Amino acid sequence: xFDSHLHLTAxxxxxxxxxxIARACAAxxxxxxxxxxDVSDARAALDVARRHAGAVFxxxxxxxxxASAWDDASTGALxxxxxxxxxxxxxxxxxDFHYDYAPRERxxxxxxxxxDLAAESGLPVVVHSRDAxxxxxxxxxxxxxxxxxxxxxxxxxxxxxDAGLDAxxxxxxxxxxxxxxxxxxxxxxRVPWERLMIETDSPYLAPVPMRGRRNEPAFLPHVCERVxxxxxARIQETAARTARAALSFYGFETSTGGA
Numbered sequence: 001x002f003d004s005h006l007h008l009t010a011x012x013x014x015x016x017x018x019x020x021i022a023r024a025c026a027a028x029x030x031x032x033x034x035x036x037x038d039v040s041d042a043r044a045a046l047d048v049a050r051r052h053a054g055a056v057f058x059x060x061x062x063x064x065x066x067a068s069a070w071d072d073a074s075t076g077a078l079x080x081x082x083x084x085x086x087x088x089x090x091x092x093x094x095x096d097f098h099y100d101y102a103p104r105e106r107x108x109x110x111x112x113x114x115x116d117l118a119a120e121s122g123l124p125v126v127v128h129s130r131d132a133x134x135x136x137x138x139x140x141x142x143x144x145x146x147x148x149x150x151x152x153x154x155x156x157x158x159x160x161x162d163a164g165l166d167a168x169x170x171x172x173x174x175x176x177x178x179x180x181x182x183x184x185x186x187x188x189x190r191v192p193w194e195r196l197m198i199e200t201d202s203p204y205l206a207p208v209p210m211r212g213r214r215n216e217p218a219f220l221p222h223v224c225e226r227v228x229x230x231x232x233a234r235i236q237e238t239a240a241r242t243a244r245a246a247l248s249f250y251g252f253e254t255s256t257g258g259a
Contacts, residue, residue, distance in 0.1 A: 001221065003198070005172060006030075008056065020218070031246070033089070037061075045058035045059065057250065060087050060091075061090050061130070061239070062093060064102060065102060067111075079117060083121075086152060089118075090114050091126065092113065094111055094127040095132035095136055098132075102193065119146050124251070125150075127151055128157065131159045140197045141163060146205070148168070151203050153199060161191075171197070173199070174201045174223060175200065175207030175215065177195060177223065178223065196227075196245050207219055
């Protein structure tokens with residue numbers, strides 16, 4: 001299995017990263033991408049990826065929560081990080097109008113700048129969207145075909161899902177699909193296998209039956225099992241197909257991959 005999005009540099013994993021990765025590997029999660037939230041975090045993520053070469057890869061980007069800190073220096077710092085072999089994507093970036101930790105215009109500016117970096121570098125972009133469907137639709141329709149993107153931990157509406165798929169983007173689902181409150185199971189079925197990924201978003205959003213605990217990549221099988229159930233597929237098939245989709249998204253040769 002491939003955990004397409006998690007945060008091994010989060011404070012909740014401090015001092016335990018090696019053990020967390022070992023548990024993930026023992027659970028059948030052979031690859032994972034630790035996703036950055038700001039420039040400093042991107043450097044820390046790169047360090048984790050280097051220490052766990054072959055199993056862990058990283059990204060470089062600025063989360064919408066941290067968009068107020070975006071400036072010209074951010075562009076230069078991220079451009080340098082994106083040149084590193086272990087860094088496989090820009091992000092996470094995007095829009096979060098639920099918390100509005102950063103002014104919306106600053107979120108949009110940082111998002112646009114990181115889309116530019118993705119187009120320039122040829123790397124994919126990892127996109128966060130929460131309660132921002134209308135603004136995200138505008139960006140997708142204007143620029144979605146310029147880059148390879150994923151709508152991660154998808155919780156948006158059908159119109160946003162359609163726009164992402166129309167732009168050729170990938171869609172990733174996490175532990176929320178296991179929650180009793182998850183109300184859009186048809187969305188999981190509508191994403192083509194070749195663009196469907198799974199994730200934990202660790203240490204957040206632990207899936208049932210682990211809900212309430214610190215999430216870990218070792219819990220990805222619970223997400224995989226629920227996605228398989230919703231699609232009427234076998235678990236092994238779901239693990240293999242979502243891993244291949246992640247290998248494709250992040251630019252790996254699928255011939256070297258596996259579930």
